[in-house]
Amino acid sequence: MLEIGGRTFKSRLLVGTGKYRSNAEMLDAITASGAEVVTVAVRRVNLDRSDEGGILHHLGADRYFLLANTAGCYSADEAIRYARLGREAGFNDFVKLEVIGDKETLLPDVAGLLEATKVLAAEGFKVLAYTNDDLITALRLEEAGAVAVMPLASPIGSGLGLLNPYFIRTIKARLSVPVIVDAGVGSASDACLVMEQGVDGILMNTALAEAKDPVLMATAMRLGVEAGRASYRAGRMPRREVAIPSSPVTGMLD
Amino acid sequence: MQLTINGESRTVSDAGTVEQLLLTLNLDPRTVVVELNREIIRRPAIATTAVADGDVVEIVHFVGGG
Numbered sequence: 001m002l003e004i005g006g007r008t009f010k011s012r013l014l015v016g017t018g019k020y021r022s023n024a025e026m027l028d029a030i031t032a033s034g035a036e037v038v039t040v041a042v043r044r045v046n047l048d049r050s051d052e053g054g055i056l057h058h059l060g061a062d063r064y065f066l067l068a069n070t071a072g073c074y075s076a077d078e079a080i081r082y083a084r085l086g087r088e089a090g091f092n093d094f095v096k097l098e099v100i101g102d103k104e105t106l107l108p109d110v111a112g113l114l115e116a117t118k119v120l121a122a123e124g125f126k127v128l129a130y131t132n133d134d135l136i137t138a139l140r141l142e143e144a145g146a147v148a149v150m151p152l153a154s155p156i157g158s159g160l161g162l163l164n165p166y167f168i169r170t171i172k173a174r175l176s177v178p179v180i181v182d183a184g185v186g187s188a189s190d191a192c193l194v195m196e197q198g199v200d201g202i203l204m205n206t207a208l209a210e211a212k213d214p215v216l217m218a219t220a221m222r223l224g225v226e227a228g229r230a231s232y233r234a235g236r237m238p239r240r241e242v243a244i245p246s247s248p249v250t251g252m253l254d
Numbered sequence: 255m256q257l258t259i260n261g262e263s264r265t266v267s268d269a270g271t272v273e274q275l276l277l278t279l280n281l282d283p284r285t286v287v288v289e290l291n292r293e294i295i296r297r298p299a300i301a302t303t304a305v306a307d308g309d310v311v312e313i314v315h316f317v318g319g320g
């Protein structure tokens with residue numbers, strides 16, 4: 001079970017809802033992923049196409065735990081504004097907090113992130129903070145009141161996989177709040193490797209939405225997350241620089 | 255009256271309340287969140303909050319995102 005901010009979830013895989021080719025494909029992929037937490041973004045209503053009901057029209061708000069994000073925000077003030085709007089939509093007080101510092105890499109603005117985390121936590125928000133793989137920032141976010149810290153595997157939408165297993169492992173070892181790796185996972189082997197570092201969960205979007213077959217990839221990711229978690233819990237054998245035979249060395253024929 | 259709605263200048267005939275404005279725009283008040291001059295209008299206040307000439311209105315909802 002994954003526990004975040006007093007809520008428990010069976011699935012350790014959290015998924016986004018962006019960039020799918022169609023809403024039908026998105027829904028099938030989310031179902032196949034087994035995810036209970038799905039992220040959504042806050043944006044202006046398109047007034048010239050007001051027949052569009054937004055994503056809730058397609059996504060049953062009672063079927064999933066909706067996690068509003070502050071994607072696209074480049075300052076603490078902007079992220080705080082988006083978080084408040086997301087909460088007013090009325091589903092919960094959880095927010096996936098992003099304060100982006102650079103358009104090229106979409107890497108987080110750590111100072112803005114810490115500032116926004118403090119303000120939102122004081123307002124009663126359950127902050128899940130998207131951050132880089134820096135231990136000190138992760139510790140500061142926990143101190144600032146984040147209910148989960150979400151270090152990246154690699155940049156958002158890059159699909160480069162887990163670039164720094166050591167740092168992710170270190171963050172997990174030092175934090176008390178859940179560590180959910182967010183961004184950069186591209187394939188099921190990436191998801192498995194991330195979970196093998198001992199983290200509590202993974203959030204992904206592009207790896208599913210941009211797969212040739214998102215539904216099949218969602219199944220693969222679900223299995224990858226489960227396999228990685230089981231592998232971590234099972235405890236891997238030590239790495240050795242020498243070969244050791246698996247079959248008996250005695251009883252050989254002359 | 256003249257309003258700025260989602261960044262665009264719009265002429266609306268006597269909107270009255272936020273709720274009436276949303277209905278004029280063919281929007282379901284239950285599916286959107288409204289910011290009036292940078293202040294979020296809480297759900298229960300939508301029907302009673304008046305819109306005035308020159309107000310800046312933001313109307314948002316949830317879309318797909320990661």
